[in-house]
Amino acid sequence: MKIEVHVWDWPLRLFHWLLVLAVVGAYATGKVGGEWTDWHGRFGSLVLGLVIFRLIWGFIGSTHARFINFFPTFSRLLAHLKGDWHGVGHNPVGALAVFALLATLLFLVGTGLFANDDIAFEGPLYYLIDKDFSDKLSGLHIRSVNVLLVLVAVHVAAISFYQHVKKTDLIKPMLTGKKQLPKSLAPSSAQPVGVLRFVFSLLLAVTVVWSVWGGDPLKYLTPLAGVQTAQANGKS
Amino acid sequence: MKNKLAIALALGAVTTTALAGPVEDQIRFRQSAYSFLGWNTAKIKAQAADHPETFNKDQVIAAANAIAAVANSGLNELYGEGTDKGTGWKPTRLKAEYFEKQAEVKEIDATFIKEANELQKVAASGDVAAIKTQFGKVGATCKSCHDLIRVRE
Numbered sequence: 001m002k003i004e005v006h007v008w009d010w011p012l013r014l015f016h017w018l019l020v021l022a023v024v025g026a027y028a029t030g031k032v033g034g035e036w037t038d039w040h041g042r043f044g045s046l047v048l049g050l051v052i053f054r055l056i057w058g059f060i061g062s063t064h065a066r067f068i069n070f071f072p073t074f075s076r077l078l079a080h081l082k083g084d085w086h087g088v089g090h091n092p093v094g095a096l097a098v099f100a101l102l103a104t105l106l107f108l109v110g111t112g113l114f115a116n117d118d119i120a121f122e123g124p125l126y127y128l129i130d131k132d133f134s135d136k137l138s139g140l141h142i143r144s145v146n147v148l149l150v151l152v153a154v155h156v157a158a159i160s161f162y163q164h165v166k167k168t169d170l171i172k173p174m175l176t177g178k179k180q181l182p183k184s185l186a187p188s189s190a191q192p193v194g195v196l197r198f199v200f201s202l203l204l205a206v207t208v209v210w211s212v213w214g215g216d217p218l219k220y221l222t223p224l225a226g227v228q229t230a231q232a233n234g235k236s
Numbered sequence: 237m238k239n240k241l242a243i244a245l246a247l248g249a250v251t252t253t254a255l256a257g258p259v260e261d262q263i264r265f266r267q268s269a270y271s272f273l274g275w276n277t278a279k280i281k282a283q284a285a286d287h288p289e290t291f292n293k294d295q296v297i298a299a300a301n302a303i304a305a306v307a308n309s310g311l312n313e314l315y316g317e318g319t320d321k322g323t324g325w326k327p328t329r330l331k332a333e334y335f336e337k338q339a340e341v342k343e344i345d346a347t348f349i350k351e352a353n354e355l356q357k358v359a360a361s362g363d364v365a366a367i368k369t370q371f372g373k374v375g376a377t378c379k380s381c382h383d384l385i386r387v388r389e
Contacts, residue, residue, distance in 0.1 A: 033375060035369060037375065118270075119277065119379060120371070120375050135389040136389050138389060139388045
């Protein structure tokens with residue numbers, strides 16, 4: 001007897017699939033270069049906003065979004081390896097991958113903000129440091145892409161292993177938020193999403209992205225609102 | 237007779253080095269060329285892409301002319317034997333593989349020249365959107381070369 005349990009809240013799912021879009025977009029535009037390099041910066045900014053959001057959501061999101069509920073402690077990992085782990089969110093090994101992915105993305109975004117390509121692109125915070133340091137960070141940025149590729153490959157391989165070998169569908173729950181679980185295991189559904197908490201996380205993420213661009217997004221929004229831009233040449 | 241031969245050899249050596257110069261000179265010249273390119277690409281990027289409201293046709297034409305001039309200046313002469321090691325203004329970042337990847341290098345060089353010449357034409361038209369697009373194509377050739385034969389920091 002299986003029952004349906006609500007596991008992944010909608011902000012988490014939205015985060016996940018937007019992150020897929022942003023990472024694929026950033027990777028592709030980074031590879032192509034040329035005129036697409038500006039889009040690399042935009043996708044990178046989306047990654048930044050999403051990761052910041054996820055970090056906050058890891059503390060104030062609903063049950064299975066919270067880091068404390070799936071942090072891969074040694075005892076949890078050991079239990080999982082022995083087959084004694086019976087949670088419903090990220091399993092401890094999966095949790096390792098989650099944290100590794102978040103850390104890698106944070107590193108990529110952090111270095112990207114200060115990077116330059118020695119052609120025609122500079123990250124929005126490039127002007128804060130000297131060129132030599134930016135060159136170093138740019139090198140690290142490109143090198144760490146390999147780490148990301150490995151982690152993504154492991155992530156996708158694990159899901160396909162669950163799909164085909166263990167016959168457990170992990171993709172659909174990430175779309176619908178619901179998992180079919182044996183009644184004996186099933187805990188109560190995740191607590192509902194706190195709307196205020198969501199708005200708070202979103203605003204904080206947007207503010208960070210906004211700030212690194214020095215308020216540039218304002219320039220695109222003000223003409224829409226018919227507001228006269230009084231902004232002089234901010235950059236010189 | 238022997239003397240004449242020695243003089244001829246010496247002259248030959250002088251003319252060869254005069255073309256490209258010692259390793260350090262070649263590295264310094266090419267680093268200067270790319271640094272000069274950087275000034276001009278930055279100008280076009282700023283005026284045609286990032287801040288089109290600052291577009292200045294004359295400056296962009298001048299920058300495109302400079303880029304085309306550098307592209308057509310025969311930069312490959314500055315990549316003589318042994319120039320994968322050495323210091324110009326700073327240590328070179330040329331990969332040793334440069335010398336094995338001549339077919340690809342030549343292709344990139346030809347594309348760079350072609351796109352830079354096209355940019356020069358487009359710049360003269362003053363069409364900001366077209367300049368931006370063509371500038372992107374030039375930038376892509378820079379990247380293809382960096383990816384192929386430039387040591388990452």
